[in-house]
Amino acid sequence: MGRKVVEQRARVTHALEALRHRIGLALGAAGNAHSDAEHELTKLRLEQLVLSVGLDRAGTDSALAEYRGDPAMAAVLSWLESVRSRFYADWADGPDELRRLVASAAPGPAGRPPSEWLGKLGTEDGPASPGLWRIGEASVDGASVGRTPGTTLSFDVAVPLLDESHLSITSVPKTRATVDALVENLLMRVLSTFAPGAVKVHLWDVGQLTAVLPNFYALSRTSAVTVHDPTRLVDLLDELAGHIRRIHTQTMQAGYASLRALREATGKRVEPWRIAVLYGNGEDLAPEHLRDLKRVASGALAAGISLVLVDVPTVLGGSVETISLLDDRRAVTSMTGAGVEVRLDSPLPGGQVANAAARIAEAIVTRQGGPRSFADLLPTEFGQECSARELRTPVGFHEGEPVDVVIGDATPHALIGGPSGSGKTNFLYALLGGLAARYSPDELALYLLDFKEGVSFAGLAPGKKDESWLPHARLVGVNVNTDREFGLALLRFLSDEMRRRSAAAKEFEVTNIAELREADPNGHWPRIVAVIDEFQYLFAERDSVTAMATSLLEDLARRGRSQGIHLILASQDIAGIDAFWGKPAVFEQCTLRIAMPKARRVLAESNQAAVSAPRWHAVVNHESGVAHGNQLAHIPDASGKNTFPVLQRQLWQRYASHGRPRLFDGAVAPRLDELTAFTALAPGSSRPRALVGLSIEVADNAHGVELPAAPGRNLAVLGSSTAEALSVLDAATRSLARQHAPGTAEFVLGCAVDRCLDDVRALGDDLAALGHKAPVVPASELPALIAERAAQLSEADGECYLVLYGVDAVLPALEHKEPGRPSGLDHLRALLKQGPVKGLHVLGWWRGVARLKDTLGFGGTEDIGAWVALDVQGSELAAFCAGQVVHWAPRAGRALFFDRSTHASPEVTVPFHRPEADHA
Template identity: 25%
Template sequence: MTWQSPSGIRRIHIDGNERPATPPAGPGVTPAAPFPPASFPPAPVPPGPPPNSPPPESHGDMREADRIAAQARRDVAELSAQMAAVGDAIGGLLSGADAQWAERARAARADADAHRASAHADIDSAADRDSNRARGLLAAAVAELAPSAAGAGWSDDWSAVAATLPRYLRVGRFATSGGATDRDAGSVPEDVPALAPFLLSTGWYLKGDRSDTAALTQSALLRLAAMVPLRHLRFHVFDPRITGVTSGLAPLRSVSPGTLPTPLHSVGEFREVLAAVARQSTGNAELIASHHLGDLGTLWESEGLPTGDVAVIVVLDYPTGIDDVTHDLLVRLAETGPARGVSLLVVADPTGNAARGVKPKELARALTVLDHRTGHWAVPGLPAAVPVVDEGPPPASVVQPVLAEVIRRTSDTKGPVIGLGELIDRFVDDPWRETADDEIEAVIGRSGREPLTISLRSENPPHPNVLIGGAVGQGKSNLLLDIVYSLAARYGPDQLEMLLLDFKQGLEFKRFDRDENGENWLPHARILCLESNKAFGLAVLNFVNDEMVRRAELFTRTRTNGFSRYRATTGEPMRRMLLMIDEFQVLFDGHDDMTTEAVRLFENIVKQGRAFGIHVLLSSQTVSGISGFQVKGDSIFAQFPIRVSLKNTREESEAILSRHNTAAAELTYRGEVIVNRNLGMAADGANERGIAAYADPDLLTRVQSRLWRRAAEDGPVAEPWVFLGRSHAQWPQRVPAGHPGTSIGWLGRPLAVTDQPAVTDFDADGDSSVVLLGSGDDVAATVITSLVLTATSAWERGSRVVVLNGHPDSVTAPTGFLELLRPTIESRGHTLEIVERDQIVAALPDLVDVTTRVMVVGLGLHRVDLTTELGTDPVTYETTTAADLLKRITGGHGRSRASFIGWWPQLRALTDALGYDHAGVGTYVLLRVGIDDLRSVAGPHAIPPEGAPRIGVFHRNDDHGLLEVIPFGPVDPTITFEATR
């Protein structure tokens, strides 16, 4: 029997036994099939009678039921078999999937491991590249800061050393085990030198055990000796306990005794050395300042050769043996010396006792303190977390070859050394024995065993002029000194005068000028031109050309036809003249009118000068490519039969000597020369090879002093006319006063060869006041100072100098430079009065129509209200203002004895004060002014002066136009004004 369950699932009942067609579902019952029953549709059931049909016959029902049951069993069996097959298939699939996924997992892990290894390799490679780059950067930085020996380790190659001033020296090396340390600890790669600044910026103050500080001292001195040319290096050692720390460098004395003088033990001797070093640093400072550079190292780089000396002051066992005076000198040199080539290396003795007034901490503050602790150096500025390993003293395996190389290099550079004293001592002992009738001859060195000479003469045969060339650093300046002093020792100032021009912008010719005591200049020097410029060079050429004209007139009057004949006929002491121009190409390079005129005058001088006893010596590093000589170069150089060349390139050898004469390129030593007296032609053995003498500076100083004293025996020695291109004009030692009561003011020296200053006369008829226009406090101060001092020098006692200071209190010391004149003014019996801004208007009435001498100096008057009314005339009813009174003072109306000097920043301010006619102004001093103001005063074609310090002077009442004038420098206490006696 069958029935339909409410859920629609058919149930079958057979033989009274009930068996569900599908297993009952419920808790705890496990299905027979691997999937839930709902996964398969129920077996099909044959359609039965409708629900309300009458029941069939019972036997038919049973047979039908049996049939159906049998069919159901068959279906179930078949279905079970199918389900088993599906289960087997699914199991196989699952087993294959597991194996596939396992294989994929293994492949993925292998790929991950490969990628990880590749990534690690890339990281390691990048790290290596970064490390190598860092090492390269560090190596480049070390090479820049401490090249070659300055930064080399004891195991490095010391053979390649550079002749330079190292700014840093090696102290040790960083203590690292490899690679890099923790970044936060200041990581550095291994084997990197630890450097500390030394030359040119600071000195060292070493603290630590005696052996450790001695080792670093020896290391530093050896590195310096390896790099700095010995002729320019001085080690001054103070060794109070005679420790001999620097004795290892003693072999250097064999080639350069001055490099390592014997160590000093007496503080008195040491103090004298320090004073000499201070003077040397002053000389270096002048050289540096003249080139507008920052320190001696930059000067060496700019010049391309060593200039000035480097001094290293080594103080051992400090403060033992040092007194307070010496200590003060050390502190001053420590603070100001490094840039000027003076550095201190002070080794502290912790057990030493300081004398009264000696303050070790004060000296230490001025130096870089290097402290040795437990085998390491503490260096300021380096990472504190990375110790600097002390590498100990220089080993003998380094010291011996380094010193041998330094000695060899020094010897090779100089070649055979011939002292100039060997050649000219006999003339110095008995100077001026020879006359210049026929020629002047200079002994400049030796050629083999014979003297090497240069002779200048007008005829038989004529050798009037000399051309000298040489590469940088080959001894050209030394050769010029040989010539000058050899001639000066043989011929007296009555036989020879020299015009010495230096266009190299150096101060080599400064030695020919007076010393710090105002004495001992070269008595033969008539013109001494330092830091030359074209304008002054042209003035010198004009002077020489005028001298030729003057001598030609003398020859005409005496019916003589040349220099020698004139001297023989008349017996008059006409002197030969030597015009020496170093780096002459500067004067003739360019395409402007000044260059054209210079070439014209020079050509005339070199072609005609020999007949008048005028000779020219030109020297230069290069004589090729001079633009001014492009047209006339051949005709000019044809007047120079004597050619001298130091070592040079092949091209310059041919330019100086002649085409195909390359002998100068084959020279070996510094100071070795080729002398050719046949226009440089190499044929017939005309080249004479020799060694120029070494002009020792100390020798030259002694020779010049001796010659000056010899000249002084015959009376006052004429000073040279000195020109400094970037300096103020020099005051003469004695400034003569004018006639009593006169008022001549000095403005400076005109840019011309003359001993007469540029002046203005405050007593001239008509306009006589002086006005300064423009900016430039320093120059204005020196001009006003010189005007006041000279104009009042001949005034009677009781005269006054009144300064009207219109500047507000916020302006710093506008009258300070005049206060410096108070002692001189008062020593003359005059008074100096300063009238401040708020009192100027009230003071003006008392300065009008004065009967005693008054010099009124107006400063900052454009800041004063000159429109202030001071009263009304009862007759004309005209109102008088402060400006009206100022015009009466500047114009010198009536019988007033007032003179006036004023300073305004621009022309408009002057016009506001004195009106459009600038009442009473006779002389304008133009400082730094605009071109419109300059040409409004001096004319539409006026050109502002070049260089500094310079002023333009325009006198309203003459037709000379704008004069270029070099103002005098600040008044030196040694200057004597005659009226002060």
């Protein structure tokens, strides 16, 4: 037992000794590895230090003084020397190759001596830019590259900039003049390469309010150079960020990843390059500014923006090259490495730079062409564009370049705002003119409505002085400030058209207007643009018109885009439209915003661009009013005399066959004899229709009462307005007369109002001239006439219309009753109740609702199948409107019409103008 214990202990002791040995070996190896790692780390740190100051200066640079006796330093220096020797041994042709490379990548002003280009205007206007821009030259000893020792071999040094890289410059004390010369050299090379206006420079200096690169002063008076407030770096960064977002949206929609790719694909420059030079002071920027700067830097190159940072300590995202000054002539760059000193180019002669800048500035002004005219907005050939995908036209100019308005799927609807006198109407003419000149009436249909008391669009319809019209216009409505119903009618029409197009799209199994036009090439599917000027009048009251208009407008705003229906809503002031601010869908869909000078609440709340916009300008924004979408445009005079009318006549001569637009002028009473609904009437109708007024709708229709042989088919005109009562009865009678052959109908004109007798007799004469029997019965004979006709009812044969003027004037006589005999009022009631079935219809005028009720008696309202209310309050009409509440306040030149056989609720009608009134 004891022996086993001893043997077991021996085995344990042996195992422990083996373990200690192995641990010792491991610790030794770890120590050696740690020592080797520390030695390697020291070598790497020393290597980094040497490379940062340059191999040639390592022996004298103060930063390396403490390491000169360190064996590791000797090893590092020896190794780097061997690497450089091997590199240059294989690089014997390196300097010459670099010189050829720079010459190829930096042609013209980008790399040539200033004497060859300074003061000359650039001509390059294409999509590409030089890959490199010269800043100086460097040299190496010939021995290091396998050449004759003592021979100096020099080569050009250039850095990338536009589309390629940002640039970070670090100075040393007393080198500000060198930095300015370096920046000025680069900028002048860029500005002298491209056509004037192709490059925009932004200058920001934390230490200077102005006088940043003073030789560029002449350019600062143009958009080529902008000097920014040193205390407002945020403004510059916001501007650059907004530009990046706008360019990103445009390029992505076009299917490209960057502005450079878009330029290369299209073969033309669509945006100027931008260079932002930021002078710091070596101190860190505020955290929020630094964050915004890095965000800008990450997307800037893709948007054509290059940053040049001077003494701004930060690490930018994306491609960045560095230039670190050693003194007032020498620098090292990331392009050549820390081991190669670059001798910076000498400063450009200040006077020559100032003169060159002045020449470029003058060329920019000349290139812009000064104020542009309306003619400059128009294409060389009319009607050449297709609207299948979108509508596009320039509306103005910014620095000589056209500013487009685009209406399509991305920007389906527009909101235009500006106070009185700000040029809103002129902008609308510029927009309409540009669109009409580019798209034929088969591509574009316009519906134009002006609510204010004016005739902004009246000239677009044929008039007395000018017979021409804008062929694209299908509807022109003016002076409709009191006719909110007309705006509602337009929205209903557009809603019906949207449903029609949607049904067609379903039939062809497509989803939008572009696909529908492709699937149905023989169909007529133009894009529709509805312009509603002073649209806020639609929502002026808290009533059913406002509620319905809001609902329709919201639906059109949401769904109209896919069916090619676009809204342009214009207003002087939209601040008080309560109905809309509760319906954000409409404004959200109005992604195109046009703000005239001093306009409020059109752009985004934080976007104050319109406040500072000069006269005759507009802020065009396709990004829902967000600041980065701003484009300032000078709008030419499009509404002056002999401007738009010249274009309209040219278009009219070209497209007159497309037909004239419907003109609705709320300030002018319509003429019956000019109405298609009247001129189309002819004898032979089994259901004669008495026209009473013009209906307020998009189509040129009239309100009318059908008078078949059926109970209740009588017409009552209610109110004390003599002129309008005469108009309604005159139109009703004349329209009925056109539907009967001469001698087949009788018109009995009973006048109880003496002052109307002449007008009634004139009507009777006209009816007689048409071959109709039309006796005129004065007030004294009316009771007898009514009694006679009532007695003949059972024997009635043929059509008879009893037209009574001022029935209430003879009520006392009609109410007289002799014992045992019916009164005249009983006879009249009998005619109203039984006459229509026998072919006798009463068309009567009562000067008050109560008087009509007295005439009809209890339960007699059913005998009046239709009525026209003039100066009568809606609250009085419930009894004649199936008990429903009638919202109606009388207004001049308008009436309320209701026919219980066809209407669910009363509708506003416009009484016709009577020619006799012109001679009254």
